[in-house]
Amino acid sequence: MTQSVVVQVGQCGNQVGCRFWDLALREHAAVNKKGVYDEALSSFFRNVDTRIDIDDGVDIYRRKICSLKARAVLIDMEEGVLKEILQGPLRDLFDSKQFITDVSGSGNNWAVGHKVYGHQYREQIVEKLRRAAEQCDCLQCFFVIHSMGGGTGSGLGTFVLKTLEEEFPEVYRFVTSVYPSAEDDVITSPYNSVLAMKELTEHADCVLPIDNQSLVEIVNKIHQMTSCGIARTGVKQNSLVSSSKGCVKEAEKPFDSMNNIVATLLLHLTSSARFEGSLNMDLNEISMNLVPFPQLHYLTSSxxxxxxxxxxxxxxxxxxxxxxxxxxxxxxxxxxxxxxxxxxxxxxxxxxxxxxxxxxxxxxxxxxxxxxxxxxxxxxxxxxxxxxxxxxxxxxxxxxxxxxxxPTFMELRERFTKLYKKKAHLHHYLNVNGMEQSCFTEALSSLASLIDEYSQLDATKGVVLADPPRLNIAV
The missing domain is CATH 3.30.1330.20 (Tubulin/FtsZ, C-terminal domain)
Structure with missing residues (x-):
């Protein structure tokens, strides 16, 4: 059985990651009635005891999970979310050796996350990644969860991704990236997103882009469905779309429903690695079969x-x-x-x-x-x-x-260009040591090349090519 390590970066990455661990435990509790540590659990959990005790009764949050530890590294330059996790129902699933945190945050600035905190914490990051890897019998994949709009998620998240490629070049790198909507309240999110895009294009094996607007619409669609008679009983208390208990607090937060959907995506993606099936799909088969061109590794999901x-x-x-x-x-x-x-x-x-x-x-x-x-x-x-x-x-x-x-990438480029033409907020980035204006032009050029590659493919729609391009096909 292969194992994977989840790397959660920034507030969004850690909140989504926390939902993943909670829902994964629910699934395993439903299947593993006796609470015995098995191969399915070993894919994302390690056992520090010879036996575990998972309560599969009504109050699932009172189960004892102290002998299970998540195969995870949690990183955030604001300590608030990680502190809440350590005080929440899943606190026994992690220990302080899996955490990297600071107090000041990245100020919604990719350069601070990537150039400042990246270099400052690189040694700690490598140490914790190596520790997580050494606790695996057969490490297959790193899952990086982060957002694109803020500073830590975009900047430090992509720094971690690049570090993974340098330190573990043979291990697959799957990235779940949450993109900001056009109405995002972080004014510099287009800068952060485009700067992060260059790193994703260069260093990831697969990227699952998710945008906040789509999540909002799906949540609304579910609530509409459950209130119009399709499901007369309504949404269950603590359901996948409403529960926040496993993460931190009893009260539901604005993004809980959206985070649960992203976590459910990861549950589906990893289900074959965790459970038996007549036609199980290995994680490396996704990259192998769905990415014919190395840089075109952005996969839409439903x-x-x-x-x-x-x-x-x-x-x-x-x-x-x-x-x-x-x-x-x-x-x-x-x-x-x-x-x-x-x-x-x-x-x-x-x-x-x-x-x-x-x-x-x-x-x-x-x-x-x-x-x-x-x-x-x-x-x-x-x-x-x-x-x-x-x-x-x-x-x-x-x-x-x-x-x-x-179109998502084109819209992002347009929002970036509107800011960049006015040089708006540029000084916040250029004042960071190691950050130069060329970083912006190179990131924009990288995004333009990506868009151009998709445009070239679009131009072949309905056209039969006698000799398709093969030089860039991933082997």
């Missing part, structure tokens, strides 16, 4: 059906509808419309009571309505994990390498 997120008691909809919804723009975790854009590759990760024949039938049904590059018409990867989300029959995570991410 989760269906939404009622499994809301944790409501409703009869399952038609199975085929779940597959159709996965390709609808309303279900994407980023503002995108993959069905009307060009696919380089697609993966369907199904959980629960679904047969291989169901997968094949739906792929054949959907293929005629989707546009794939001419040289990769059969670019489908499928995974089937037998363990569904808690309390539900089945669910689906669709991952797509699709040119529909281009």
């Amino acid at each position: 989760l269906t059906p939404l009622y499994s997120l809301a944790d409501v008691n409703v009869p399952p909809r038609r199975l085929d509808q779940m597959f159709s919804d996965a390709f609808s723009k309303e279900y994407q975790l980023i503002q995108a419309d993959p069905k009307h854009s060009l696919y380089l590759a697609c993966a369907l990760l199904v959980r629960g009571n679904v047969q291989v024949s169901d997968l094949r039938r739906n792929i054949e049904r959907l293929k005629p309505s989707l546009h794939f590059v001419s040289w990769n018409q059969e670019a489908w990867k499928t995974g089937l994990c037998s363990v569904p989300p808690v309390g539900h029959s089945y669910s689906l995570l669709a991952l797509a390498n699709n040119t529909c991410v281009k």
Whole structure:
């Protein structure tokens, strides 16, 4: 059994990560009734005792988890969130040796996070990463969770990513990046996001971009669904979309529902690494099969059906509808419309009571309505994990390498350019030691090249290439 280490950076990264650990424990408690440490648990947890005791009763938060430790490194330059985690219900899941924190924060400045704190804490970061890696029997992947708009998440998060490539070049690097919406209250978020994008393009194996606006719309869609009679019982107390208890406090915070959706994405992505299945998909297969060009590793994601997120008691909809919804723009975790854009590759990760024949039938049904590059018409990867989300029959995570991410990047470039033309707030960055104006021009150039590559692919839509480009294809 392979293991993975989660690296949570910044306020957003740690809040999402905390939800992941809480929901992962729920899943394992539902399956592992006897509370015995097994291979499924070993993928993301290490055991410091010969036996664990997970309460699978009603009050799941009173279970004893003191013999389990999360395979995680938690980093934030403001100590508030990490302090709350250490005081919360999951405090026994971590120890102080897994934490790196400061008190002043990065001031919503990529340069402070990357250039100042990155170099200041590099030795500590490497030490804790090595310690986490040495506690794995077979380390397969690092999951980095961070946001793009702030200073620590974008700056220090991408510094950690670059450090992972330097220190562990053979270990896969999956990054979950939360992008700010256009109405973001951090005025410098376009700078931070574009500077971070250059690092993501150069140092990640796969990036799962998620934007706040899409999360808000999905949460609203779920609440609308549960209030209009589709689910008359409503959302359960402490459901996946409403619960914040496992993270810190009883009272729900504004971003709890959104963080839960991102955490659920990670649960789906890692389900085959944690549970048995008739068609399990290894994490390295995602990068191997979905990324034909090294830099085009941004994968859009969608989760269906939404009622499994809301944790409501409703009869399952038609199975085929779940597959159709996965390709609808309303279900994407980023503002995108993959069905009307060009696919380089697609993966369907199904959980629960679904047969291989169901997968094949739906792929054949959907293929005629989707546009794939001419040289990769059969670019489908499928995974089937037998363990569904808690309390539900089945669910689906669709991952797509699709040119529909281009509009998000173009909008980000436009917002960056508006600030940069006026030199607005630029001095806050240039006053940081090691930060030069060339960092901005290089980041903008990197983003422009990325957009151009997607545009070139878009131009081939519907065109059969006699000899497709192969020099940049990842092996």
